[in-house]
Amino acid sequence: MEFHIRMAVFSLDKSAFIAHTPSMDLFDPIPSRASKANISAFAEQVSVGIGLTRGAMLEPVVARMGGKIVYKTPQRMDGKLPESIVVRSGNDFTIFLPSITSLVRDRFTIAHELGHLFIHYPMVAKQCPGAAMRATRWVDPSNADLQRTEWEANWFAASFLMREKDFRAAYAQTSDIKQLASMFVVSEQSASIRAESLGLQ
Numbered sequence: 001m002e003f004h005i006r007m008a009v010f011s012l013d014k015s016a017f018i019a020h021t022p023s024m025d026l027f028d029p030i031p032s033r034a035s036k037a038n039i040s041a042f043a044e045q046v047s048v049g050i051g052l053t054r055g056a057m058l059e060p061v062v063a064r065m066g067g068k069i070v071y072k073t074p075q076r077m078d079g080k081l082p083e084s085i086v087v088r089s090g091n092d093f094t095i096f097l098p099s100i101t102s103l104v105r106d107r108f109t110i111a112h113e114l115g116h117l118f119i120h121y122p123m124v125a126k127q128c129p130g131a132a133m134r135a136t137r138w139v140d141p142s143n144a145d146l147q148r149t150e151w152e153a154n155w156f157a158a159s160f161l162m163r164e165k166d167f168r169a170a171y172a173q174t175s176d177i178k179q180l181a182s183m184f185v186v187s188e189q190s191a192s193i194r195a196e197s198l199g200l201q
């Protein structure tokens with residue numbers, strides 16, 4: 001499975017890498033330009049590969065992968081929340097979450113940051129071996145490449161948390177967005193967008 005292959009490649013890099021060096025250059029994520037369908041299919045593969053079940057907590061998943069989650073108090077209240085990921089290697093990364101956001105938002109953010117790890121980090125590692133990557137959820141609206149990476153990470157997150165088969169099965173039980181959101185532990189907005197993108201609504 002692609003997921004395992006990628007993780008194996010990641011592990012090889014780690015020994016050549018000095019983690020936590022403050023002066024280390026941080027590279028931006030590089031867009032894959034893969035289609036939404038391909039990214040969704042890939043996210044589902046990863047989700048199945050790590051054995052994620054509907055509504056399961058993501059923190060243990062991150063820990064198993066060698067990642068850390070750090071909560072930060074926002075310094076500024078201008079909408080630029082400190083939601084980001086710093087990837088030092090495929091099994092050494094930190095996800096930063098604001099201390100003031102909701103469980104469902106944090107959960108989507110974790111899935112989104114894992115999207116950067118799985119989609120964009122391999123591209124950065126290939127172009128600049130040994131480089132660390134930082135992706136922030138807030139990006140400059142005039143930077144089209146970074147905006148694209150945000151879309152890709154969002155597509156990844158939606159399919160990772162709400163796999164098509166599971167979502168269709170749940171939808172067959174109830175079309176109530178509130179209930180679907182609570183089954184998958186996502187926001188009603190995320191559940192609604194997912195229902196729409198699967199042509200259910």
Ligand SMILES: [Zn+2]
Pocket residue numbers: 112113116135136137138149150153
């Ligand atoms: Zn992002």
